Amino acid sequence: MLSLLRRITQEVTAAQSLPAALDIIVRRVRRAMRSEVCSIYLVDPKTQEYVLMATRGLNSDGAGKLSLKADEGLVSLVGRRAEPVNLEDAHAHPAFHYLSGSGEERFQSFLGVPIIHHRQVLGVLVVQHEEKRRFDEGEEAFLITLSAQLAGVIAHAEATGAFATLADNNTRSSVTDLRYKGVPGSSGVAIGKGVVFFPPADLDAIPDRPTNDVDGEIEAFNDALNAVRCDIRRAGSRLSQHLSADEKALFDVYLKILDDNALAGEIEKRIKDGNWAAGALRQVIKLHVSHFDQMDDPYLRERATDIRDLGRRILSHLQEKNQDLSNRFDEPGILVGEELTASMLGEVPLDKIKGLVSVMGSSNSHVAILARAMGIPTVMGVVDAPFAKLDNVDMIVDGYAGNVYTYPSTPLLESYQQIVDEEKALEEEFQTLKDLPCETLDGARIRLFVNTGLSADINRSLDRGAEGIGLYRTEVPFMVRDRFPTEADQELIYRQQLEGFYPAPVTMRTLDIGGDKALPYFPIKEENPFLGWRGIRVTLDHLEIFMAQIRAMIKASAGLHNLKIMLPMISNVAEVEDALALIRRAYAELKEESYDVVMPQVGVMIEVPAAVYQAKELARLVDFMSVGSNDLTQYLLAVDRNNSRVADLYHSFHPAVLRALQNIVDSVKDEGVKLSVCGEMAGDPMGAILIMAMGYDTLSMSSTSLPKVKAVLRNITMEQARFMLHQVLPLAHADAVKQTMVQLMREADVERLVRPSKSAELG
Template structure:
């Protein structure tokens, strides 16, 4: 090899980045490797989408006619042996090996030396990479080490190609039923017509083009700018009271950018120079975005995405000026795109949005959070789906199973419609439980509170029977402002929430930023943000912000007296001591100023394991405890649930998490501390069974899930769950725990989150 391994790998990766066609990608890989390693043959075998066979997907050296035809079982031949054993194979006389299988169409008889390595991505076999030569001796160790390194680097890219199956068999994208897996965004089932939110060319797809009619092009741009301005002016009206004023500020930012003289002048100047309108637009937007990206100010950097969004909207208007609307006013739509913004949602009446499918994003994306709050089924990160190929198709957003279903056959469509109708009737039927307690058949009562903070309208929790707010996320106003909100701005917002729920308790969590929650105007750049400057650490280091927030909360509480303060990310005793002193000082100061405020109950989140271990010594400074199951699970298991490489290991029913929860409950009981649990765990029916068995009497969850969990609790006997809890203590994995709980859930009638049985699907109905 003339290049160093690092440079060689970099060269291959750069070539792949410049290639869009799957066949070209694979051809580049084998061609580059053959040249770099100076071998006679380099071949790539990929697993078929059903993982039953290996197909020769690309080769340099073997007969090109064998590509797509040479086929081996996963345990057949030398390549099959590598696939089944997941191990490297390096031979000096391959044809003499008992495992060798001759495939005539490959014309590989002259080749003796053979080196093959498996391609693995996220513990799954993707294929096998092979090099061959005419010498009768194994490849040197250097070549073997390099090929293993190459395979590890390319496996992720090849996994995307392999899963789509386009390299294997051409299909008409507009025909045939298919399912595409994704990530859970928001629960529920939605069915409707696929509506591509950005149905035209993206800006980066616009090609250079000239015009001989400059005036017509300039008129087109002017009309497009005016149309986008009008669109932004009226767009937020569709969401109406569902959005807080802070979110409406996003529309104002867009308007300011749109009306910038620099934007229109640069576009018009390029048209005068001979460019057509789309190409002039693209160049202008690219230049302005680059200016934002080069800025040191993190707020200005964040505006690069906004100017690109504006450019895309202008381009859409340019290309759709004469395009009539294709939807009926009441037609059910599944909005689909890369990442759908609040502004995108505002373009449609809420009653028409039956689901959201995003090809990017995660369970914690703002789109997912908003969909949860609005009760719209959403699936995120559906990477294999290419919606532009299926415009107008029938689509199902299955938020329970985190997948979208394309062009379902009539029988399946009818079954999903039945499930949607059943779910609607079921939810309507649960309205009778709104004012009923969540009490087991043998008399164990659980308080169900709601998590809120995103929407100005705090009533969804009340409408679904919430007994208070278990977690109010106060950081949302901070995240969507252009600067830190004032004490008065916070007071106005907090007062509305406390008033809406009075006399029910409202647990307001103080500012919790850091980790995956960043402020656009306050950059926190860290190597490991989850172990860094977040939660109470940030607040104590920025005491003026903490004091301002606490004062706003105390003032908002004067009229109704239902505020409880909740402190995130406590890991040390001095943190809660300092926080309590700040609250006491704020109470004294406000009373001296003439505000008759009271000292509220102070609670802490148990998210960091050290807080659990120090609980007896923390008790003198707190009045209650709330367990943040999401972060506690993340820190106990050392798993970043937003990292696709390890997110599959994140499960709050891991035996270690269950041990921790039992320990926390026993300690709180002994110390006389009220304890609640919030997070995704409180919406998981399997987890709720164990939490009730452990003795947890207060859960906080999304408003959407309250009626379902209430029904579950009212259908079980806690006494019968105690033996089940004892059995889970012997389980070695979350899989065993769920298997143990499945029959109990089935007996309780918990099958409403299951989907109909689909062809080739052997998975059980309820998943986590």
């Protein structure tokens, strides 16, 4: 059963279109269950009717034409209940409705199961028999399992506009304003053409791309093919003395596949049809792999691996001439990828990137955090977007609502251009606030610091009125090297930050790796990295790393005395006591070495629930405390903040998060420590109002967020902020908190500073 399910799913995934996929499903299910009818009905998103999209056993001419209303028939009953309906005599059921023209009048038994994706019923999968009999539990379980596996494929196909193309008999070019839903990564709107990033030698990630140089692409393909032939021959020759005759024959198999004119000829044909060499290669290799995967013979199925391997080898040679991502940006565009990373941003000049779209990840992925720091509109977790087909496609990125539109119509483009114009006007308004303090209308003062990790952040932060650094991510210099930086290397890097902001304070977090932050030269492989060896746990286990970093920090502060040290991922008092002893030791050593240094203030990050409930004890040991709202939210809600599947469960305004933040203030109010929030919540004007009202002294955020936060806080009173806090603290739902805050901010006339009015209408 499992192998059958796997093969059906593989066939459907490899299908070139939604009609082909649906036909595979009904054909294979009918045969597997030995049923006389198998049909698929999909919900038309416009009318909510159940449209017969594919069938074997009923009148196939009705596909795409026959439909049942949302409250009509057994199919809609399955959809409304969102659970299976299994009947031995369908005609006797009160909900039965004969679908005229389908030819189903002679079929008695009925089993329908819903196709559900992300809680939404997409359609119904149905099998029927002429004889009166109830489908057994095994048959029902098979159909339920299959529909669950296929739901994602169908959802993806619908999201790409395939449903409209099939049902309305349109051409793809006539489909406009296709919308893909993700999660907001960085606010703002970007309008431009997509530039798809694909990792080296990853066939699945290669996009289709039209070419005007057919001869050049064919030549590049043949060169790559010859290069792989040479590679295979060299490998066979090098290993020949270690292999038997049978094993040597495996290399001959590879060469025969490469010399097969059918494979090369098929790729060349697709190039002549207008696709570039890499895209044509992907299409043909995947087609051949799917054919082998479907074979019953285990030996033949394994040949799919050989084909896939050769495809990657050819692709690798094709990409040697086209590795530089920056060369692909003739003009500023929107970078699109399956999983964008911070390192990818480093490959492209920032003035070439208008927006980012990532299929994977969430609003708190590091690439999203960097995008916010650089002011690049971003949407993450766009799981249904056909990213490989978005190269050079006109797009709109709505970083406010988390929507991505492709093939936008003129009216939609005009609406979003109004938002872009509003944003520019607001930025000009914010510039006038640069040298003004962040002070409410009734005189309450709160400091606005920045989170940084790059030397380029210094001027950008100062230009926007930052009063200091609330979080310097020291892991960033570690990530861009191929070895641990020396103490001297680190001293130079840290000195640049300390001098750049002097005399303002600079808070440096000790090395925070693990979780989703890895060093290429110090890999950490764990089953559950976010609950594993990360942050202070790593550095206390490696004193040579910790001591070198602490010495470098303190040496870098010589004569400046504006250093503050912050310890990440603290979960118990003993960790702080051990770290403090080591920091004092490093300080004493440097004093003995005649450095002009003072003992820096030391603080802890409150990121895990254990620290929330030991806040009072921790406060007695340190000079300041900073809440990392990103990780605290993740751990309180048990939601991986980088997992797009559960991204909608990650809420910074969840009542538990707000109450934890308030609890920290209440716990340490008599301990004399300074309190700040340095997570992304601090850079959200809505969050900034609530955090200020709770009693925090400092907010630390990206430099991009700072002007907007300052503008909002300068336009309300502390009394208004506290009123808002008192209104939302008792609420039980995160959505209720946000909706209430939006209304209260509108009444206070500051909502316009947060989000352009037109974007609120479109989102």
